[in-house]
Amino acid sequence: MPDRLKKLIELKNTKKHFSIDHRTVLKAVDGVTFDIYRGETFGLVGESGCGKTTVGRTLIRLYEATDGQIYFNGEDITSFKTAKKQKEFNRKIQMIFQDPYASLNPRMTVMDIISEGIDNHNLIRTKEERNERVHELLRLVGLNKSHANRYPHEFSGGQRQRIGIARALAVNPEFIIADEPISALDVSIQAQVINLLKKLQNELDLTYLFISHDLSVVKYISDRIGVMYLGGMVELASSEDVYAKPLHPYTQALLSAIPLADPELERTKEQVPIKGDIPSPINPPSGCRFRTRCPHAMDVCSKVVPTWREYEEGHWVACHLYNK
């Protein structure tokens, strides 16, 4: 069970803006605040362009945050004093990518792919130990020793994703960012990879940030879920609460838009209407960003940005409907 007291990651009003040209700025992430506790799986959902991937990449410092703070184990990751500290941080956070076809170097053997991190961080001295470690990792993710000397093209999508997972685990990380790790896989293979991720979390005491557009998968794997829309977080709660009592109209719409594998229910279920497309993040709507598609939009929504507040214990929402 996640330790509610220990925060592993803290994001405080983190922003990431990209300049398009001299005048225009794309605010991919515009001030998100949340914590990730040790041992939990934090799910981040939202549609394309909502900034969920940018949050993940900013966390691992693939992008430099424009503003705000990010703490890992209480240390500010945006300004490490020494290279040694930076390297230690790099080891503790690892990433699993979406496309298992693009994220493995086709010219490296599985052995080299997995041990690259081990070598970089000088975790193992002798070649025998290194081989042994790679074999152990392969076993851990459900592959076997004989796979070590093959190249990525010899594997199926699900197997490649397992190699990507083994690579992430090679350096004994504490925290893993999984950015749409199963979107490119078939349903039956998706279930295999989800099960593997759950098993590894139990065995190795890992903390996950699970980024996906698929709310049913996120609901299944996560302890808590953050819902993002157009660069901001609109709701955050335990995964049961997000499903059972969604507060924000966007979360409600997102939930009702997921087609369930139950024809009878699909025939009878009421749809929360959601019109139109996501506006451009270069020129987002004033006030609440969701107001252009919101069925409950009021006057105040276009004028005032809703505050991020804790409506019930552990259930955060940014919406004017819940301003008491």
Next chain:
Amino acid sequence: MNKVLDVNGLKVTFKSFDGDVQAVRGLDFYLNEKETLAIVGESGSGKSVTSQSIMRLISSPPGIVEGSIMFEEKDLNEVSEKEMESIRGKEISMIFQDPMTSLNPTMRIGRQITEGLIKHQNMTKKEAFNRALQLLKLVGIPDSEERIHQYAHQFSGGMRQRVVIAIALACNPKILVADEPTTALDVTIQAQILELMKDLQQKTGTSIILITHDLGVVAKAASRVAVMYSGKIVETGTVDEIFYEPKHPYTWGLLGSMPKLDGSKELLNAIPGTPPDLANPPKGCPFVTRCPYAMNICEERNPEYTTISDTHKSACWLQERLAPDVEPPQDIFIRREDHAR
């Protein structure tokens, strides 16, 4: 009910240096008037190849299409290319997965819609233009007078797919083949597009073949389902039969692999292993290596279809009289009762 399309013994083989790949290995199915038939399956199961052979889009070589595809007393596999041209886009039209690549980026939207109208219905440019405007309104594109002059890149993903649907419906086709029409879209947009397709089907009476890998989409949009696995239909039935009384272990596996929104946090019932290589298909049942209930005969002989009801058929040795009684895993049904509460 009238059958608008009747496919019998469809086989598609691709010649390759590695030997012949049998992508589709003997399909029999039909499409009734005004219904939506969903073809579900994983990648490589042959669902897209099936749709392309209906449209006669498989180029030969390397593809070889055998069997009959009966449409209005014509075998689409036999008719001349010229005749096919008068059917394709007029009587049978297609929606593709990725709306960015199926629209021409250098041609205005209006011209792409009128193209078919002018070719198939002998409309003048002016008539076709007015009809295109009507169609854009029908598929729910706002400011259509302005939008009709724009290019594909000026539309969002959902709007592009609406344009593609407008093009497909321009000539009031009898059959619409939709190959993963919502896979590239976000869920809220997917819901809009599925609603739109349903709506238009009621207005125009088009029959739809919906190709998808998403069981949720099937439950929402289809009236009948064919489950494909490694080039064969392993089970077919009405949506209720497939979701509430599935008979084939592969269908059970598919239903069990889906995370449930309200479900427990136990491990998912993943199907172990991967599909067989179609360049070298197994002698017996193609699912045998992944099936938890596999028996000796499954490796030896491919099962015939067992008829369960008029609409429901399954190809599995478990349906045989002498086979042991196997109950499907119960947790694939949980969701129904849970939602009823």
